[in-house]
Amino acid sequence: MSKAAAAIDAAKAEGRSAFVGYLPAGYPDKETSIAAAIELVRGGADVIEIGIPYSDPVMDGPVIQQATTEVLARGFRISEVFEIVRAVTEATDAAVLVMTYYNLIDRMGAEEFARRLAEAGGAGAITPDLIPDEAADWIAATEKYGLDRVFLSAPTSTPERVARIAELSRGFVYGVSLMGVTGARDAVSDAAEKVVTAAKEAGAERVCVGLGVSTRAHVEEIGAYADGVIVGTALVAALRDGGPEAVGALAAELSGRA
Template sequence: MVSSVASVLAERKEAGSGALIGYLPVGFPTFDESVDAAVAIARNGVDIIELGLPYSDPVMDGPVIQKATQHALANGFKLSHGFDAVRAITSRVDVPVLLMTYWNPVVQYGVERFADDLAAAGGAGLITPDLIPDEGADWLAASERSGLDRVFLAAPSSSDARLRQAVDASRGFVYAVSTMGITGARGDVDKAAQILVSRLREAGCENACVGLGISTAEQVREILAYADGAIVGSALVKALADGGVDRVAAVARELAQGTARAN
């Protein structure tokens, strides 16, 4: 089973560069603008799109993303809009699109039905921040059947056994959380990320991508010196909030300058 996400990461490695992964929420500031913004970042250097499903209790999201997702919910976001967005984006750009969602909405929707609808829309898979592999049997089975990638999180506080579980259960990449706590752009990306990626490699991880707190091309370059992908969220969401689609495209272009690394 070929993972479209792993294929892109392998291509970037082959080219001597790492991947830039960009997060945006569906429905912010409007549904159409969220689709246009995702297409714009893909056309300006983002290799993989992480599309967030707005949720009423976003425990892992920082203030910028929380504000955007609350705005989308107030505008009437429904879970099915996530599949509509994936379909609209993948019809315009050839970039893997992963949905990022808390687990409860998937259970409410129906795990098998969710997997089928995401695959039918052209989605690459799911990032599940609050689902741990040993509680994810239903999703492991559904993603196996539907060929979807599954991205589990690893944190600096994770035990070696937990890291091995995340590595074994993930397909596409393991999401290495660079700092403890919530998302948000930080001046200095936590050094714990480097140690965490090193521990993931020891656990057999082929693709480790680092997220939480990355906001500049220099930080992207720093991360890609040891990781396979750099995940940027708040900086892109803030750009979209401040200056619309043109601004988020420009920020993506700036961030992408950090992906070229010395061979």
């Protein structure tokens, strides 16, 4: 069974939605990013997303863009991602996925990337700019190495596209709650529940919702209808301002363990 699905199902068995936390790989440096991810799990995260810094992050808002720009400026290399994933998986029980624009996988080669991710103990990858219709190489590689592949479903996705996403995602479907870039917002988009409903009706077993989630109230609201709640920008800001300890404290608050 997929590692992400198992983590989400374990949370459901406890009567709650899974808490999914995002942090950029190597921010502000490799060892601190590992420590922050471990603190995130201690604070209640069931699934970790490790974002791979990219020079043209079309989905990322200003907080994450700034963090990844700093990482790239110090000479970040893709090999660091596998080292970080290995360290976090060895230290925690969380399912650890990478989140990456597909160009980075394609440049390395889908099979090589999948092999190295699997060897590091990774659960799989979220590919925000890859659509199922163009994912044959990645689907084959993830099947070979038993990795989760998470596609995104948005408020604007057609019923036909949602059906393909539901069919070909492994682990969960990433429900985008609004159009635009990532970033903390005051309120959850009213489109979020519709995205979850559409994916479920199309056959998705698990749908986690992200973009704009930043408070415990958001987590509770989304958790009422989604299988998991994804938080990114708020955690990155906590890491920026207070280090790994602040990440753990915010995770505990968001997950309801504080």
